[in-house]
Amino acid sequence: MYGEDDYALGLKVGLPRIHTVAEDGKFLPFVTKWAGKFVKSETIAKEIIADLESRGLLLRAENYEHEYPFCWRCSTPLLYYAKNSWFIKMSSLSGEMQKRNATVKWVPEHIRDGRFGEWIKNAKDWAISRERYWGTPLPIWQCNTCGEFDVLGSTAEISEKGMTAPEDLHRPYVDEISYACSCGGSRTRVKEVADCWFDSGAMFVAQWGYQWGSEGEAKQQFESHYPADYISEAIDQTRGWFYTLLAVATLLDLPAPYKNVVCLGHIMDAKGKKMSKSLGNVISPWEMFTAYGADAVRFHLYSMSQPGDTKLFDQKGVDDVVKKVFLIVWNTLEFFKLYSGPIAAEISTAHPLDAWLVARLQKTINFVTEKLESCEATDASRELAAFVNDLSTWFVRRSRNRFKNGGDDAAAAAAMLRYTLTTLVKLFAPFTPMFADAVYRELNGQEISVHLTDWPATAPVNTEILEQMELLRALVSGALELRAKVGVPIRQALASLTVPKTAATLEPLFEIIKEEINVEAVLIGDELALDTNITPELREKGLVRELVRNINAIRKTRGLKPGEMTKFTMEAPQEIQELITRNAEEFARATVSSFEFGTAGEGAAEFEIDKMVCKIAA
Numbered sequence: 001m002y003g004e005d006d007y008a009l010g011l012k013v014g015l016p017r018i019h020t021v022a023e024d025g026k027f028l029p030f031v032t033k034w035a036g037k038f039v040k041s042e043t044i045a046k047e048i049i050a051d052l053e054s055r056g057l058l059l060r061a062e063n064y065e066h067e068y069p070f071c072w073r074c075s076t077p078l079l080y081y082a083k084n085s086w087f088i089k090m091s092s093l094s095g096e097m098q099k100r101n102a103t104v105k106w107v108p109e110h111i112r113d114g115r116f117g118e119w120i121k122n123a124k125d126w127a128i129s130r131e132r133y134w135g136t137p138l139p140i141w142q143c144n145t146c147g148e149f150d151v152l153g154s155t156a157e158i159s160e161k162g163m164t165a166p167e168d169l170h171r172p173y174v175d176e177i178s179y180a181c182s183c184g185g186s187r188t189r190v191k192e193v194a195d196c197w198f199d200s201g202a203m204f205v206a207q208w209g210y211q212w213g214s215e216g217e218a219k220q221q222f223e224s225h226y227p228a229d230y231i232s233e234a235i236d237q238t239r240g241w242f243y244t245l246l247a248v249a250t251l252l253d254l255p256a257p258y259k260n261v262v263c264l265g266h267i268m269d270a271k272g273k274k275m276s277k278s279l280g281n282v283i284s285p286w287e288m289f290t291a292y293g294a295d296a297v298r299f300h301l302y303s304m305s306q307p308g309d310t311k312l313f314d315q316k317g318v319d320d321v322v323k324k325v326f327l328i329v330w331n332t333l334e335f336f337k338l339y340s341g342p343i344a345a346e347i348s349t350a351h352p353l354d355a356w357l358v359a360r361l362q363k364t365i366n367f368v369t370e371k372l373e374s375c376e377a378t379d380a381s382r383e384l385a386a387f388v389n390d391l392s393t394w395f396v397r398r399s400r401n402r403f404k405n406g407g408d409d410a411a412a413a414a415a416m417l418r419y420t421l422t423t424l425v426k427l428f429a430p431f432t433p434m435f436a437d438a439v440y441r442e443l444n445g446q447e448i449s450v451h452l453t454d455w456p457a458t459a460p461v462n463t464e465i466l467e468q469m470e471l472l473r474a475l476v477s478g479a480l481e482l483r484a485k486v487g488v489p490i491r492q493a494l495a496s497l498t499v500p501k502t503a504a505t506l507e508p509l510f511e512i513i514k515e516e517i518n519v520e521a522v523l524i525g526d527e528l529a530l531d532t533n534i535t536p537e538l539r540e541k542g543l544v545r546e547l548v549r550n551i552n553a554i555r556k557t558r559g560l561k562p563g564e565m566t567k568f569t570m571e572a573p574q575e576i577q578e579l580i581t582r583n584a585e586e587f588a589r590a591t592v593s594s595f596e597f598g599t600a601g602e603g604a605a606e607f608e609i610d611k612m613v614c615k616i617a618a
Contacts (some may be wrong), residue, residue: 001082008349017082025079040077086129086138093250094123100246100256107375108308116238116263126247127193134290135193137174145185161187163421164247201244204228204257230260230375236306238263243268260375261314262307270314288318295432296321302383302431324350326435327386329424333439335396336417338562339403344415351402351409352509354416356469357395357464360387361420381431382423391420398512412466418443423456472509475499475528479517491549492542493518494532498525502596514587518545542611544583548590550607555591557605566593570613571600 001007001019010017012197014086020031027034037044038071052058069078090097106112128139139186142149152158158177166173169577173195178188199206208222227249233241233315249257249470268274269281276282281365288297300318349355364387371380395417402413411422423442428436429450479497482491497519499506506513510522519530520538534542570580579595580587588594600615607614 003080007082009147019082021081021475023078023081047571066523076478080482083131084357085127085567086140086190086449088126088128088247088251090126090247093247094121096250097123098248100250103256104258105260105375107260108306109294111235111238111261111308115235116242117506119243120246126195126198128198129190129192130195132193133171133193134564134618135196136199137169137171138190138194141179141187142190143183143185143187144182146183148181148182148183148187149186149190186532197240197244198248200241201248202244204245205248205252213291226254227256227536228258231258232262232264232307234266236266259615261373262377264307265305265310267301267313270312272310272312279458283313283315292318292322293435295435296326299325299381300433303385303615304378306311306378316596325388326432328388329421329428329435329439332396332417333442335403336414336421337442340399340410340414340417342411342414343418344408344411347415348412351412352465352469352512353395353398353402354412355462355465356470357416357420359389359465361423362459363461363466365423365427365456366461369455369458372430377431382503384427387424391424394469395420397517401515426453427448429608432457438479464501468506470501472506472513475503475506476513476516478528479513479530482528483517486530486532488532488534489542490518491492491533491545493538493539493545494530495519496521496523496531496536498523498527498529498531500525500527540579543576543579546609547614548579550614551587551591551593551608554605555593558618563592566618568595569594569600569604569617570595570597571604573612573614576609576612576614 001010001017002021009015016290018027021039025039026036029037031500033191034044034047050060061163069080070076098117099118101112101117104112111117138154140149141152150470152161152163155169158165161179163177166177168174175189175191178186181187187197204226206593207221209218209226222348230241231245237243242263249255269283273281275277275410277343285297299377300321301311301313303321304317347354347358349358364383365381371377371383373614399413399417403411404410421439425436425439425443426522428439433451436495437450440453441448471518483494488494494517497513497517499513501524504524505523513522514520517530541554554568555566570577580595600617602613604617607616
C-alpha cells in the first residue's frame with residue numbers, strides 16, 4: 001500500500017489491501033502496538049523488526065542503500081500512499097499510440113522505438129485524478145446513492161441535466177450544482193481535479209476550443225495548426241509532455257500531434273556532474289548572458305553536441321563562440337565598412353575567389369536548410385562556424401589587396417562581401433536572433449530586421465570550383481610546411497614553387513598560389529618542391545615586404561585610418577634608405593606614407609630587419 005512495487009507484490013501474493021497508516025503518517029488505532037506512532041521513526045522500525053523476529057516471521061534484517069523520495073521543499077522523507085483514483089484506460093490504446101508514433105521523426109532517432117517506444121508499448125492506465133483544489137475540475141457527476149456517474153463534456157450537456165452552468169467552471173462554483181439521479185439520489189461533481197499533465201496534453205485542442213462544433217473559426221484554426229511541425233523538450237518528457245500529447249491525440253482519434261520531436265539531453269557541468277548548489281558547480285545562466293550574451297550561450301548549446309547527448313557545459317566553450325565565430329563575423333563587417341569604396345551593383349564570379357565564395361556560400365545555404373528542415377540543428381550550426389572560418393581565413397585574407405588597390409575589382413570584392421555577410425546572417429538568424437539582426441542592420445539600415453526577410457533559396461552548387469580550391473589550399477598548406485622546414489620566412493620571396501602534374505588544371509588559379517606562398521612563379525613538375533635559392537633581387541623583395549609590414553603596424557598604433565596620408569621621418573642604415581628610394585612607388589601605395597631620412601628623435605618607434613635597426617617617427 002506504500003510503494004508501487006510493494007503494492008504490485010501484494011496483489012500478486014494476495015495480501016489484504018488495508019491501510020495501516022493514516023494520511024498524517026501515523027499508525028491507525030487497530031495497529032494496537034504502535035497506534036498513533038509515526039511510521040518513519042527509527043525506534044518504531046527497530047520494534048517492528050524485534051516483533052517479527054520474536055514470532056519467527058523475520059527472514060533477515062540489514063541496512064542497504066537505495067533511492068528514496070524526499071520533499072523538495074523541506075527535505076523530509078515521503079510516504080507513497082495508495083488511494084482510489086479515476087483512470088483513463090490507456091493500456092487498451094497502446095497499439096494505436098504505437099501506430100501514431102511510427103509517423104514521427106525523432107531526434108535522436110533511437111528514442112522513438114527505444115525509451116519512448118517501450119513506454120507506450122507497455123502503457124499503463126493513466127491515473128487522471130488529483131485530490132487538490134486548484135486545477136481543472138474533473139467533469140464527472142456521481143450519484144451519492146447508487147454510485148453511477150456521467151461525464152459532462154460541455155456547458156450544453158450541463159444544461160441538459162437541468163443545471164445552470166456557472167460562468168467560471170472552476171472550483172468552488174462548479175461544485176455548487178447538482179441534479180437528480182434516476183435511483184432517487186443526487187449526482188454531484190466528484191471533488192478531484194485533473195492531473196495537470198492532462199492539461200499539457202490537451203493544449204493543442206483546448207487553445208482553439210476545437211470540440212465545440214465542426215464548423216467556424218475554431219475548427220479552421222485547429223486544422224491550420226495541427227499537427228505541430230516540431231516540439232522540443234528534455235528526455236524526461238518521454239514520460240511527460242511528449243507522452244500526454246500523444247495520449248490525448250489518440251483518445252480523440254487524431255493523427256500524431258507532432259511531426260518532429262527534438263529530445264534533449266540534460267545539462268551537466270564541464271566534468272559531467274549534475275549541477276548542484278551543494279557541490280558548488282552551478283553555473284548561473286544570467287551570469288553567462290551578462291558576460292557573453294544569450295546568443296553565445298545558445299549557439300554553444302546548439303553546436304557543442306547532438307541534441308540527445310548530455311551537455312557538458314563549459315564556460316570556455318561560450319567564450320570560444322564569441323571569439324571564433326561572433327567576433328570574426330563582426331570584424332569582417334568592420335573590414336567591409338572600413339575598406340569598401342564604390343560597390344558593384346551586382347555580384348560577379350569573374351574573379352576566382354568570388355566564384356569560390358558564391359559556391360561555398362550556396363553549399364552552406366543548402367546544407368543548413370536541409371538540416372533545419374530535418375530538425376538537426378547541431379550539424380547546421382557547426383557548418384555555419386566552418387563557413388565563418390573559411391570566409392575570414394581565405395576570402396577576406398586573400399582579398400585584402402583587392403580592396404586596397406581600388407578599381408573595378410575592389411568594387412566587385414566589396415559587392416561579394418556585402419552579399420555574403422547579408423546572406424550569412426540570415427542563416428544565423430534562427431540560432432542567434434539578436435546577433436544576426438545587429439549585423440544585418442549594420443549592413444542594410446537600422447530600420448530593417450533580418451527576421452522580416454526571406455530565407456536564402458537553395459540552388460545547384462558549382463562543385464568544380466570548390467574541388468579546385470580545396471586542392472589549391474592543400475597545395476598551399478604543403479608548400480608552407482616546406483618553407484617552415486627550410487626556415488625561410490613567408491615574407492621572403494622565393495623564385496618558384498613546383499606543383500605536381502595532377503594540379504595542372506589549377507593553372508588559372510596559380511596567381512593565388514604565388515601570392516599565398518610568396519613565389520615569383522608556379523611551375524608544373526613531378527612533385528611539390530620549392531626553389532629556396534635567394535638571389536639579391538629576391539632578398540630585396542623580402543625586405544620591402546617586411547618594411548611594409550612594420551610601417552603599417554606603426555600606422556595602426558598611431559591611430560591612422562586606411563587611406564590617410566602621413567609623412568614619416570626615418571632613421572635607418574644606408575641600405576634601407578636606398579631600398580626605400582628604389583621602391584618609392586611601392587612604399588607609397590602599400591603604406592600610404594612618404595619618407596624623409598634623418599634623426600627620428602625621442603618617442604620614435606623602433607624595429608629590426610635582417611639585423612638592421614630602423615627608427616621611425618611622424
